[in-house]
Amino acid sequence: MSASESPFPLSWTLALAGLASAPVQLVVATEYLSVEAAQKALFPQADAFTEVVLPLSPAQRDEVARLAGPQPPHRSLRVWKVMHRGELSGYVFVDEVIGRGDFITYAAGIDATGHLGPLEVLAYRESHGGEIRNEAWRRQFAGREGLGQLRVRADIKNIAGATLSCEHVTEGVRWLVALWQVALGPRTAASAAREPGTGLARPPNGEWVRVRMSSPLRAAVFAGCALLWLSGAVWLVVHLTLEQPTPFGPLPSPWEPLLLKVHGLLAVVGVFLLGWIMADHLTERRKLGRNYRSGVLLAGTAALLVLTGYALYYTTATVHEVAARTHEFLGVGSLLLALAHWWRARPAR
Numbered sequence: 001m002s003a004s005e006s007p008f009p010l011s012w013t014l015a016l017a018g019l020a021s022a023p024v025q026l027v028v029a030t031e032y033l034s035v036e037a038a039q040k041a042l043f044p045q046a047d048a049f050t051e052v053v054l055p056l057s058p059a060q061r062d063e064v065a066r067l068a069g070p071q072p073p074h075r076s077l078r079v080w081k082v083m084h085r086g087e088l089s090g091y092v093f094v095d096e097v098i099g100r101g102d103f104i105t106y107a108a109g110i111d112a113t114g115h116l117g118p119l120e121v122l123a124y125r126e127s128h129g130g131e132i133r134n135e136a137w138r139r140q141f142a143g144r145e146g147l148g149q150l151r152v153r154a155d156i157k158n159i160a161g162a163t164l165s166c167e168h169v170t171e172g173v174r175w176l177v178a179l180w181q182v183a184l185g186p187r188t189a190a191s192a193a194r195e196p197g198t199g200l201a202r203p204p205n206g207e208w209v210r211v212r213m214s215s216p217l218r219a220a221v222f223a224g225c226a227l228l229w230l231s232g233a234v235w236l237v238v239h240l241t242l243e244q245p246t247p248f249g250p251l252p253s254p255w256e257p258l259l260l261k262v263h264g265l266l267a268v269v270g271v272f273l274l275g276w277i278m279a280d281h282l283t284e285r286r287k288l289g290r291n292y293r294s295g296v297l298l299a300g301t302a303a304l305l306v307l308t309g310y311a312l313y314y315t316t317a318t319v320h321e322v323a324a325r326t327h328e329f330l331g332v333g334s335l336l337l338a339l340a341h342w343w344r345a346r347p348a349r
Contacts, residue, residue: 031123032133035107038120039080039092042109048083049092054183067147067178072168073098074175088112091184097172099126099165108141108173110180118142119173131162132169141173147181150174224273225338228266232331235259267309274302294341301334 033041039049056064065071075096082089090111096103105123110116119138124130131137140156149155150173158166235256242253278299308330311323 030125030130033107033120033122035078035094035122038094038107038122039082041120042092042107042117043082043084043089046082046084046089049080050083051078051080052091054079054179056183060182063182064175064178067181068175069171071097071171071175074172075103082109091180093176093179094122095172095176097168099124099168100128102126104132104165104169106169106172108176110177110184112186114145114177114180114185116141116144116173116177119169126165128161130165131159132165134159137166147174147177150177221273221277224266224269228263228270229331229335231259231263231266235263236328236331267306270302271306274299274306294337298334298337298341301330301337305330305334 039046043049075098077096078094080092082092090109092107092109094105094107096105098104102125104121104125107120107122108116118135119141121133121138124133137157137159141150144150144155150170152158152167152170156166156170238253238255238259242255243250244253245251305327308323308327311319312327315323
């Protein structure tokens with residue numbers, strides 16, 4: 001058959017030949033994790049995941065948009081409340097944001113104090129940019145708290161070849177954190193001003209209150225309590241092992257008076273810190289409920305140490321002896337209580 005007899009015009013033949021010779025970019029949608037696997041990866045200690053619905057008022061939606069900043073298109077969002085032994089551990093969010101031309105499905109966990117865990121990528125549907133599944137990139141989000149620690153490029157670095165995917169997922173996580181702050185996070189009660197029509201409690205300065213102990217308070221508590229406990233422990237060891245026997249009875253070590261002075265000075269700092277904790281951290285934690293009982297037990301033990309320490313200075317005979325033994329017993333046990341409280345307060349991952 002000649003060219004003139006071909007059933008296809010010459011222009012069609014050339015167009016089909018061009019298409020056949022053009023490079024074809026394959027796009028493979030890859031499912032990496034199920035929702036259930038992502039939940040357990042984010043909160044391995046959890047024993048219950050309950051899906052929740054977040055109905056937002058128009059004012060709340062506006063607030064989320066204002067806090068989150070510019071956003072890529074989102075397709076769907078699902079949220080689960082995470083429980084461990086009857087206490088709230090946090091929330092799991094499964095969100096979808098556009099990458100370059102298709103949606104990325106990822107999961108983020110925010111614990112009860114507002115701290116993020118590393119992200120989990122559930123599905124990636126494009127031929128380029130899948131490097132965001134790299135653990136090093138996903139772990140950039142771990143431990144971050146608040147929108148001030150989620151700046152694109154400044155806090156969360158991009159990956160060459162996956163710039164759009166990195167930026168869009170980071171912006172999506174900012175939206176999730178803003179949503180947590182507006183709809184799920186702890187808020188002040190007594191001193192907060194209610195926004196008309198929203199039911200959201202906000203402090204006068206307009207910033208959301210963190211339940212987690214602030215960094216200066218946390219550093220002061222750790223340092224002050226560690227030094228206080230060590231000074232008391234060293235005194236107790238010296239008192240029990242370095243006494244010198246004499247015909248008139250045991251003679252205390254010459255180090256004991258100095259150690260008592262150091263311990264007494266640090267105890268003054270401890271009383272100040274105790275008041276600070278009870279007025280700030282413990283009060284806010286009560287509204288959240290998580291880890292509150294162990295905190296009350298630890299604070300009560302500290303208060304008893306203060307009372308027995310006072311009795312050691314101003315009592316004699318049997319009362320002094322009882323106060324001394326009680327103070328020593330509580331002092332040793334307080335370390336175990338503090339470690340248990342810290343362990344329970346760690347963000348679940």
